[in-house]
Every structure is written in structure tokens, then in C-alpha cells.
Amino acid sequence: MKTTNHPSNLTIIVAVSENDVIGKDNDLIWHLKNDLKRFKALTSGHCIIMGRKTFESFPKPLPNRTHIVITRQESYKAPEGVIVVNSLEAAIEQAKQDANPFIIGGGEIYKQALNVVDTIEFTRVHHSFEGDTFFPVIQETIWEETNREDHKKDDLHKFDFSFITYKRR
Incomplete structure (x- = not known):
């Protein structure tokens, strides 16, 4: 159900826990320095689309x-x-003048955008959290994992995490 009247690569960027939590009380739950660096590197110079609360x-x-x-x-x-x-x-x-705008949240905007985006830049935080905002389950019949980088917890990162890129099949 993807529409064609949008930029050439419309992308969701999101960080999601093992139990699909993305936030609580309109805030991020974890702080992963390399995830924030990746967010900045990918979105700099582009349009970022978000809901008001985000x-x-x-x-x-x-x-x-x-x-x-x-x-x-x-x-x-x-x-x-x-x-x-x-x-x-x-x-x-x-955002149509931008070849690669990003949808950055929140939960309701992500749900709507899943039907129209081409790419999901996904950070999986390998831990479960309590939260009130969730990301929909990624359907493998629709999305194909095209890249993955696994990272272990360290002095700057309290949790293991993976950067995963999904492309629409």
C-alpha cells in the first residue's frame, strides 16, 4: 500500500527495546551515545517529520x-x-524537496508512516523496559533486513544494541 507521490527514500528512524517499547512519559528511556551519534549523522541536513509531543x-x-x-x-x-x-x-x-526525509516519531506517527516509508533505520536495544509507547512489530513478509551492526554494552553504553536497516520488499 505504498504511495508513490513522496520523496525517493522516506525513512523511519527509531530505537526500540526487545519488548517493542520506544518511550515512556514522552521521553527516551535509555541513553546510548552511539545511537544518538548515528541519529545525528543520518538526519543532519534533512527534513525530520514528527508529532507535536515528540x-x-x-x-x-x-x-x-x-x-x-x-x-x-x-x-x-x-x-x-x-x-x-x-x-x-x-x-x-x-519534505518532497529532500531526497531522504526522516520520520522520527512518536508512536502514532510511526504507525501511520509504516505504510508509506521505504526504509526503517532501526536500533534494537537488547533489553526490555516498561513504557507507554510502542513500535509496531516489523513484518518479515513486508520488510527485509539489509544491514546489521551488533554492539556490546561498554562504559558508554549500558545495554547491548544493534543497528538494523530494513528495506521494503
């Missing part, structure tokens, strides 16, 4: 990215330079 969880807009915020609030006021839209489709339309 945007509001940032202390300030992230540098070197075009922020596109989805909200149902008609009168939502965002900082200058932040694009506000009322649907995922409108966000994708705003």
Missing part, C-alpha cells in the same frame, strides 16, 4: 535539520523556521 520533548529544535511538526491543534505556535502541518501526508508534501 517535538515538544526537545529542549530546542535540532541544528541543521528542517523540522516538520504534525499536530491537530489549529492554533499551534512553533518556533520560527519550524513547519507545522496537520497530517502525515501534508508533512511528506512539505
